[in-house]
Amino acid sequence: MHFYANxxxxxxxxxxLTPLFLISGILLASGAxxxxxxxxxxxxxxxxxxxxxxxxxxxxxxxxxxxxxxxIASLIELVWRHPLATIAARASAVPGAVFCFVCLAxxxxxxxxxxxxxWVWDGRLTSMLxxxxxxxxxxxxxxxxxxxxxxxxxxxIFGLVGAINVPIINRSVVWWNSLHQPPSITTGxxxxxxVFLWPLLAATIGFSLLFGAVVLMQMRALLADLQSxxxxxxxxxxxxxxxxx
Amino acid sequence: xxxxxxxKHQRLVLISIxxxxxxxxxxxxxxALRNQASYFYVPADIESDPPQVGQAIRLGGxxxxxxxxxxxxxxxTNFIVQDGIARVPVQFAGILPDLFVEGxxxxxxxxxxxxxxxxxxxxLAKHDENYMxxxxxxxxxxxxxxxxxxxxx
Numbered sequence: 001m002h003f004y005a006n007x008x009x010x011x012x013x014x015x016x017l018t019p020l021f022l023i024s025g026i027l028l029a030s031g032a033x034x035x036x037x038x039x040x041x042x043x044x045x046x047x048x049x050x051x052x053x054x055x056x057x058x059x060x061x062x063x064x065x066x067x068x069x070x071x072i073a074s075l076i077e078l079v080w081r082h083p084l085a086t087i088a089a090r091a092s093a094v095p096g097a098v099f100c101f102v103c104l105a106x107x108x109x110x111x112x113x114x115x116x117x118x119w120v121w122d123g124r125l126t127s128m129l130x131x132x133x134x135x136x137x138x139x140x141x142x143x144x145x146x147x148x149x150x151x152x153x154x155x156x157i158f159g160l161v162g163a164i165n166v167p168i169i170n171r172s173v174v175w176w177n178s179l180h181q182p183p184s185i186t187t188g189x190x191x192x193x194x195v196f197l198w199p200l201l202a203a204t205i206g207f208s209l210l211f212g213a214v215v216l217m218q219m220r221a222l223l224a225d226l227q228s229x230x231x232x233x234x235x236x237x238x239x240x241x242x243x244x245x
Numbered sequence: 246x247x248x249x250x251x252x253k254h255q256r257l258v259l260i261s262i263x264x265x266x267x268x269x270x271x272x273x274x275x276x277a278l279r280n281q282a283s284y285f286y287v288p289a290d291i292e293s294d295p296p297q298v299g300q301a302i303r304l305g306g307x308x309x310x311x312x313x314x315x316x317x318x319x320x321x322t323n324f325i326v327q328d329g330i331a332r333v334p335v336q337f338a339g340i341l342p343d344l345f346v347e348g349x350x351x352x353x354x355x356x357x358x359x360x361x362x363x364x365x366x367x368x369l370a371k372h373d374e375n376y377m378x379x380x381x382x383x384x385x386x387x388x389x390x391x392x393x394x395x396x397x398x
Contacts, residue, residue, distance in 0.1 A: 041378035045344055050376060079257045115369045116342035122284035160264065164271045175275060177283040177305055179352055184374040192376040 005082050007223060014216045021213035029058075029206030035199040043196075050196065052110045057200055058207035059103035063131060064166050066096020066211070070138065071163035074156035084219075086152045087226075089159055090142050091218035095211055097135035104128060115179060123172035124180035127165060134162045285352050288331035296357055304333060304363050305352040305371060313347055326351060326363070337365040344370035 036054035043050035073089035076082055107125070108118050119125065142155035173182045184191045192200065250258070275282075285305035286296070296302050304326055312325035321338045335353055345351060350371030355364050 044377050045349075046372065046376075053376070075260065078260055079253055081253070114344060114372050116344075117369055120284065120369070123282055160260070161267065164267055168271065168275060171275075175279065175282075177285050177287065179284055179305075179369060179371055181372050181374045184376065191374045193378060195378055196376045 005080075005084055007084055010084060011220065011223065014220055018213055018216045018220070021209045021216065025206055025209030025211075025213055027206070028202055029210055032199050032203035032206050036196075036203065040195055040199060046114055049110055049113050052106050053196065054199055054203045056103060056106040056110060058204040059099045059106065060128070061204055062207055062211050063096060063100030063103050063128070064169060065208070066092050066099060067131060067134070067159075067163060067166055069215075070096065070159040071166075074159035077156045078153065078160070086156070087219050087222045088215070089156065090146070090152075091215045091222060093135060093139045093142065094218070095214045097132065097139060099207075099211070100128065100132045100135055104132060120179050122178035122180060123176040124169065124178050127169040127172050131165055131169060134165060138162065287328040288326055288333045289328050291333055291357070292331040298359055299356050301354070301356055303352055303354050304335065304365075305350070306333070308345070308347055308349055308351050310347045326353065333363050334361070335363045335365055337368055339368070342368055342370040344372065 033054055037051050040051065042048050069092045070089045073085045073092065077085035077089065104125075107128075111120075112118050138155065138158055141158055142152060145152050145155055172178060173180050185197075190197055285303035288304070288306050291304065306326040306328040309325040309327045309332065312323075314323045315321070316323065321336060322341060323334065323336050326333050326335050335355075337353065337355075345368060350373055352369040352371050353363060353365035354367040354369070358364050
């Protein structure tokens with residue numbers, strides 16, 4: 001890990017990893033969604049609405065994975081004080097929040113015909129909404145700290161503490177009676193038939209690659225920002241010296 | 246005093262202890278919320294701890310096969326919700342959700358009446374964790390039933 005913690009080495013790696021993730025992600029995600037929308041048969045009970053699964057499930061997974069990466073990066077930042085970890089945490093926040101929102105929106109659209117309601121306050125839905133608000137809080141906090149030029153340590157603590165919500169989301173349908181169904185895919189196997197499972201798996205990998213590409217792009221942009229800022233500061237100092245001399 | 250730990254290891258230990266305490270607190274809170282955070286009661290809960298008559302609650306379970314009866318007025322439906330342990334008769338007047346069929350999961354919002362009947366104001370269909378195309382329906386009915394039952398435990 002320490003080897004790639006060096007920003008120069010990281011940028012070198014990110015430079016060819018970004019297009020790789022982006023192109024393979026676009027191909028895989030669009031292919032899987034097309035597969036799910038045009039080639040998969042309707043579900044025995046839900047009918048055509050089952051197709052929303054191929055967006056909803058990857059979005060839910062990435063909404064939670066986004067916060068998990070914020071938490072891991074925050075831990076590395078707090079313990080090893082590595083600046084690249086700060087940037088990684090900040091870069092994961094916006095794409096994570098977007099996927100979290102997509103998950104809530106598609107779930108709501110699916111819930112109306114399936115359950116007969118747009119929204120209920122059960123364990124799963126409520127904890128996912130809390131995750132979206134945590135994202136908003138984290139984005140506001142980390143960007144304001146960066147703008148003021150202050151240490152991002154508070155944002156890192158927030159990222160770590162907020163991670164407690166991720167296992168709660170995951171377990172909510174097991175711990176409490178909820179309107180949302182219990183997990184379909186467990187270590188014991190899958191209750192999803194193969195015709196739905198394979199496109200779902202492909203969509204999940206595809207959207208995850210897209211997520212990775214966006215995070216890498218964001219990290220490169222944030223690093224470039226820092227570099228240009230440092231360069232401007234150096235120039236301003238040199239100009240000042242020239243005036244006083 | 247010179248500590249034997251490097252600063253970064255000290256931070257790691259401190260943060261680990263803080264995280265363990267936090268996770269512990271959250272697990273305890275989640276455990277304490279077990280009943281309060283549930284979206285609905287199952288018939289077994291109602292049998293073991295009957296709610297007050299007229300108190301607004303939600304009842305969830307499986308619609309018992311062969312129990313759906315439409316009253317002569319055409320809008321009132323009577324059926325039985327069961328969870329394998331207990332059964333509660335339910336009365337509902339209104340439009341039924343599309344997924345409301347015998348043997349499916351349902352969540353009813355309403356209240357218990359004097360005679361032990363649950364009067365529902367609103368019905369929500371509960372989907373289970375199984376996803377299966379129409380062509381395969383009936384192939385593994387026994388297995389599906391088992392899973393449906395498990396989803397309301």
